[in-house]
Amino acid sequence: MLQWTGEQVFAKTGKPLDSLQRSILEGTLQGKKYPEIAKNSNVSHHHVKKVGSKLWKLLSDVLQEDIKLTQSNVRSIILGKIELSNIYNSNNYVQIGNGKINVCGENNNSPAESRSPSSERDNSDKVDRERYHDLRDAPELNWSCDRPQALSTLKEWIIEKNTRLVTLLGLSGIGKTALAVRLVQLLQDNYDYIIWRSLENSPTWSDLQTNLMQFFSQQQATQFLSPLDYVRSHPCLIILDDVQQILQSRELAGEYQPGYEDYGTFFKQVTKFPHKSCLLLLSWEKPRDIATLEGVNRHCRSFQLQGLGASGREICKERELTDPDKWLELIHLYSGNPLWLNIVATMIIELFNGSVAQFLSCPTLCLGDLEPLLQKHSQRLSSSEKQVMFWLASQEVAVEISSPPETIPLSPDDFFTAVQSLRRRCLIDKVAANGRSGFTLQPVIKEYVKNQSWARSN
Ligand SMILES: Nc1ncnc2c1ncn2[C@@H]1O[C@H](COP(=O)(O)OP(=O)(O)OP(=O)(O)O)[C@@H](O)[C@H]1O
């Protein structure tokens, strides 16, 4: 490792590592800390620390590593790079996705087989794990607004409570994909295999299954018959984004499109058997059978992602909006949805030179470019759901639903089912007061519904 790294530095800079740099690198690769290296090299601890931090920066540049090198990660990163260069030389192929290197080598040994039996096991484990990530479908992360609570809850569910199926729900633009990318960064060391696939183009289960099998089987010497076998044999994290695309429109929420029911079977099986893997689904709406499963299987849970709170101010700052004292009001009005906030920020810049105060003084809530986004949600609604939405849009405050209002010609059963379905689409909010719950619409959605012809014709 020392020799390989020295060669890389020489090839890139034309200069070899000097003797102190070599001692620091060698000591670090042997697991020594700065004080011991300093003692062996007869120099001060302070000096070794200073030279060391410059050395890690130099190595980050030379190895073109996107993670900053430090004394604690340098060994695993160099090992990974050496492995990669070996794979290049043995004609396997490397895919770059999401700014990260994913290797899909052919005829590789299984992680278990390629693990070193020596004391290097921990480090080689880590290297193996990095090799089996396929995040090509995951977008680049834009993470200016932190979401510590959502991250810690999901981390707890997935790692500590070993929840096998987690559904992350929320309207378009609320930040599900971004949150999941961040979560993968945080949890990646817990998994041998990580694969991210988008269902945006509605692949059939058979197509997705083939794709998953290709990914898993390229990495393993032992060939299994189904993705479930891999999920059960190794810790895997599978992320399926845009799950709403396999669900039906114009029906109550969460029904699979005809021919897509096998997805439901897979979801159910993932929760049924013991293993250390997790299937993370990102969706606008909750599949109906998952709602049922949650009631009976503690390994299946859903998390509805709420809007950004005060951290949304970062978006206002990035977009250089003015009147910071009004930013929270703006965030609240647009429900802390980062996409909506960015879209409305563009409008504020184009029409009001960035003045949030001037924008908020307009008598009506402006939707502008939000309309087409909201339309995608409204197009999915059943007729009974539209009736409930229209009724809720006309209410000033949250309302209780002990029975259907006179204006809605639905049986109590159909009315409650429609309300429940809208909740599963994250389209109506439940507010609790004095032990009772009421329902309401977010301001943007209310404004959108009021402007719809389907609402006016009700
Ligand atoms: N924490 C965050 N900080 C800053 N920007 C964010 C954050 N989360 C999301 N965004 C931005 O908001 C936009 C929408 O986020 P994202 O694509 O994750 O939403 P989504 O819920 O997955 O939407 P959809 O359901 O349509 O796929 C993106 O442009 C993203 O960069």
Ligand SMILES: [Mg+2]
């Ligand atoms: Mg998304």
